[in-house]
Amino acid sequence: MKQFPVDQIVPEVKAALRDHRSAVLTAEPGAGKTTRVPIALLDEPWLAGQRILLLEPRRLAARSAASFMAASLGESVGETVGYRVRMDTKVGPTTRIEVITEGILTRMLQTDPALEGVGLIIFDEFHERSLHADLGLALTLQSRDVLREDLRILVMSATLEAEPVSTLLGQAPVIQSIGRMFPVETRYLKRPFEGRLEPAVVRTILEAWEQESGDLLVFLPGAAEIRRVEMLLGEALTDSRLRIAPLYGILSAQAQDRAIAPAKQGERKIVLATSIAETSLTVEGVRIVIDSGLMRVPRFSPRTGMTRLETIPVSKAAADQRRGRAGRLCPGVCYRLWPEEQDRFLQARSTPEILETDLAALVLELSLWGIADPAELAWLDLPPAGAFAQARELLRQLGALGDQGEITPHGRKMAELGVQPRLAHMILQAILLGHGSLACELAALLGERDIVRRGQRGHDADLRLRMELLHSFANGGHSSGRDVVVDEAAISRILLEAAEWKRALAIEADRGEQRGGGDVIGLLLAFAFPDRIAQRRTNGRFLLRNGRGAVLEGMQPLTNEAYLVAAELDNQGVDSRIYLAAPVSLADLQRECSEQFAEETIVSWDRETKSVQGRKRLRLGALMIKEVSLPAIDPQELLQALLDGIWEEGVDILPWTKASRQFQQRLCFLHQQDGSWPDMADEALAATLEDWLGPHLYGMKSAADLNRLNLFSALEAVLTWDEQRQMDELAPTHLIVPSGSRIPIDYSDPAAPFLSVRLQEMFGQQDTPRIMRGKVPLILHLLSPAQRPVQVTRDLASFWQNAYFEVKKDLKGRYPKHYWPEDPYSAVPTNRAKPKS
Structure with a gap:
């Protein structure tokens, strides 16, 4: 029987699984781990005749591995070795090795968490870190801990970092196999190619076709690129020996099998493949690999709730896997469609699917x-x-x-x-x-x-x-x-x-x-994509239920539909482009998805009309389906909405009078002098609207209604009668000056209240007037007969002694008919041009 490199370490694998419940095997491409290890373990005593489950990430790899193992035993698939993939099963009563895709393991565990009759689960090509592989391993570990202490787990990979997996498995032994790898010459582009990918790939294929012998394996990011390269090749190569074989996941099983089968005698094959051919498969006859350096992966956005395919550079590990395909059976050559210096920019390993896909x-x-x-x-x-x-x-x-x-x-x-x-x-x-x-x-x-x-x-x-x-x-x-x-x-x-x-x-x-x-x-689409039900905004532009915008490019049959469901969008830009959609009637949605609609009563402040508006709305997520005005609004809701509106607009919307504003300013002054007095600054008033203003607003609903409000009374009600009396004593509204005039005190600056008074009315006043029981001197704005400021002072006595005489000269020249005494201390104060005689 043909020997494989992995055969040399099979005894180590047997010993590890005999003495431990888990093991990690790393083996280079071509070592034979997928097809040799399961058969080698069949007769182990700890297996006790139970089955082995071998997990493969793809259906093609599962069928291929099962066929190879069955052939090596001289049997047909379905005897000792069988497989289970979605919608295709070949197992029999004597099957001991079941090659399954990773999703099948999840179904088996959910049906029978103990996995009765299974003694070993092998996770092959685990480095691909598919979502189902990570989930399957997590469920298997818990099942073993709770139900099946005897269940063995073997994780196998070609490029896996073994230590984290070993730790996860409870410090499982790590075994390494050196693969039988023939030398592969690597050729890089001298400079990055320009323009579209497909012509660059075809040029490289033609070069390799002429210069090298053997079959070619070409790695492309997706099926669309494969079809375009296939078309260009058909035009450029007319060699009768040529067979072009596409290979990607959604091809039929027959087409996939034809792609990996050996070429016929005298025939050369060009396999155009996605990442499906990186691992697990041996494509017979290949000694030339052409690597585009690109792969297509799904990326999920929690922000939008949508998944889109992104074309990204391959990781270094994936590039090495691809390169290794050329050295499986004989020396080969690998063409990489990027300059060699770009190697250092490649990510070391691909990001695990669990970190960037829809969960x-x-x-x-x-x-x-x-x-x-x-x-x-x-x-x-x-x-x-x-x-x-x-x-x-x-x-x-x-x-x-x-x-x-x-x-x-x-x-x-x-x-x-x-x-x-x-x-x-x-x-x-x-x-x-x-x-x-x-x-x-x-x-x-x-x-x-x-x-x-x-x-x-x-x-x-x-x-x-x-x-x-x-x-x-x-x-x-x-x-x-x-x-x-x-x-x-x-x-x-x-x-x-x-x-x-x-x-x-x-x-x-x-x-x-x-x-x-x-x-x-x-x-039906609405059942599958309830978050992508869309409502027309303008021609071709829609609002999705999840709040995102979407657009149909150009004039299409769906452009003027009132409602549609988007099955596929690109998730780019402000408005995602809609690629696939169908119209849906609102009546159907309301009949079949009634539980998803929300009826709400909204009482809120309308900034445009400056009033409280009551509306009854029918919504589907972010979509407004219907809105009608409420004929009557609950008084408490009305009050709260009006208070919210005043808060939004600011307290300046209230009907302030000179008296109410002064009252507020006097309290601000008192609060600054003594924190026990209430804070009446605009910010504080806005923060406590419900407390001081709410009782005065019943029956009001608009800015116009607020004009009926007696704001002074509302502010005054904050204080007790005794506090109002103290306020008048500590911060009076007016001051009677020597002339007998009653002058208002300005509290607009709480830190510096002032009195604006004509200079002549202060004759005979020895000291600066004070408030707060003599603690706070007023700032005096001394005015000319024409009410224009001539001096600002906190020290009236000093002004009389010094600055008054210079001011007097100026004022006497401008106002000669007015009274300007030499001695302001003994002069008679007057609010006229001259004192009465």
């Missing part, structure tokens, strides 16, 4: 498991709090969780379906309405790339068009009557997957409305 599926599984706080489980990376909270809120909207975060019966049914929670909720609701068949088709459609080719996509976002095309092809036609280019292969996959779901759920043809659905499609 709705994870939260639903945890709730089904009985976990409300993810910190109750052991993780390599704890799920981010923001994304976790966002997912819980979405699941509440979908009816999967109760108000306290507990899973509901509906949530249990959603989890049992094993599909994305949004789609699971949509299908279940649709079945109740008799539209289960249409929902399965719509779910499959949303799970695929757009069947209307990219060039047409921006012209029409209407999902009804896609459903028409789908049904046309299902009925043997090839057109919906619209001028669009469609992806027939994608349509075939959609119809196949929809049929699988209908069969699994025992759904027959829909009753009632036609299969095309009309507004039914929009209603």
Whole structure:
């Protein structure tokens, strides 16, 4: 039998799992860990005839690994070795090794937390850190701690940092295998390529095709780039030996198998692949790798609640994995489409999916498991709090969780379906309405790339068009009557997957409305995307229920719809571009989603009308559905809204008189002198409106009504009768000056009250007048006969002795008919030009 490098360390793996419940195995690409280790462990005494579960991150890798292991045993898949992937299972009564995708493990654990009959779980390619792998390991660890002390766990990877995983597993032994790696020459671009990616890739393929022998594996970020490169290659290469083989996740199993199969005799193969080919798979015959250096990953934004695909540079670990594909079977060459100096800018490892993806599926599984706080489980990376909270809120909207975060019966049914929670909720609701068949088709459609080719996509976002095309092809036609280019292969996959779901759920043809659905499609979308129900603002511009803006570019059939549901948006800019949507009627929403509407009574201050307005509103999240005025407003609510309005506008909106403003200023002066007096500054009044002003406002609702308010009485009521008497003594409103005039004291500056008085009225006054029982001297603004200031002083005696004589000269020249005595102390004060004789 052919030997693999990992065979040398199998005894160490056996010993580690014999003496410990866990182990970590790191093995370089090509070492054979995926296919050799499970078979080597089958007869271990601690396994005691139980099954081994081998987790693979992708369906293609699971089927490929199972086929390889079965062939090495001289058997067919489904005997000793079988596999379970979504909608495809090959296991039998004698199956001991089950190769499963990571989501299948979650379903198995939820059904049987003890995993009876399973002795070992192997997490393969764990360095990819998929969401399901992290969740599966966390659930497995708790299950082992509580129910299955004998359950073994083996984590395997090619580029994993082993120590954190070893610590998580309780200081599990770490075993390393050196892979059989043939030398790979790495060639870089001299400078970054300019323009679009695809022409640069094709130029490199043509160069490698001419200069090297063997098959090529080309890494591209996504299916769209693969299709464009495939088209350009078909135009540039006419070699009869050429076979172009796309390889990405949503291809059919048959197409994927053809891509990894060896080329026929005399044939050369160019495999155009996404990151699916980085690990687990050996693509037969490959000795040339061309790496675009890009990958496409989903990024979730808790702020918007939306996920969008981003094209980002690969990590250094991923680039090395890709490079290693060229040296699996013989010496090879790797072309990297970036300059060598850019290597140092690559991130060391890819970010774990749990840190940047939508966590709705994870939260639903945890709730089904009985976990409300993810910190109750052991993780390599704890799920981010923001994304976790966002997912819980979405699941509440979908009816999967109760108000306290507990899973509901509906949530249990959603989890049992094993599909994305949004789609699971949509299908279940649709079945109740008799539209289960249409929902399965719509779910499959949303799970695929757009069947209307990219060039047409921006012209029409209407999902009804896609459903028409789908049904046309299902009925043997090839057109919906619209001028669009469609992806027939994608349509075939959609119809196949929809049929699988209908069969699994025992759904027959829909009753009632036609299969095309009309507004039914929009209603079904509303079940899946309640946060993306949108209301028209202006032509092509919409407001989403979650408060975000959205826009349809150009004139489209959906442009003038009153309401629609956006299934796909780009989540960029102020207004997200809508890529896929369908109209929905308000009547359907109110009938089928009534629990999501909120009726509220709003009594509030309207700054435009400067009055309290009462309105009854019907809302759907941020969307205002209907608003009517209230015929009558509760007096207490009216009062509170008026107080809020006064606070918003500021106390200047109140009908201040000279007397009320002076009263306020006098109290401010007293408060500054003695903190036991109430603070009457504008800020303090605004902060205590309800206390001092509220009792005087009943029956009022507008700024005009406030003019009826006796503000002086309201302010005065703050003080007791005794305090009012003390106030008049300590801070009098007026002062009687020597001339007999009663002059008002100005308290506008609480730190410096002053008296504005004509100089002649103060003759005979020896000292500066004082208030606060003689403690505070008034500032004197001494005025000319024309009431213009001639002197400001705090010391009247000093003024008489010094400055008066200079001032007198000036005033005598300007006002010769007035009385200007030589001795102001003995002069008779007067409020006229001259004293009465």
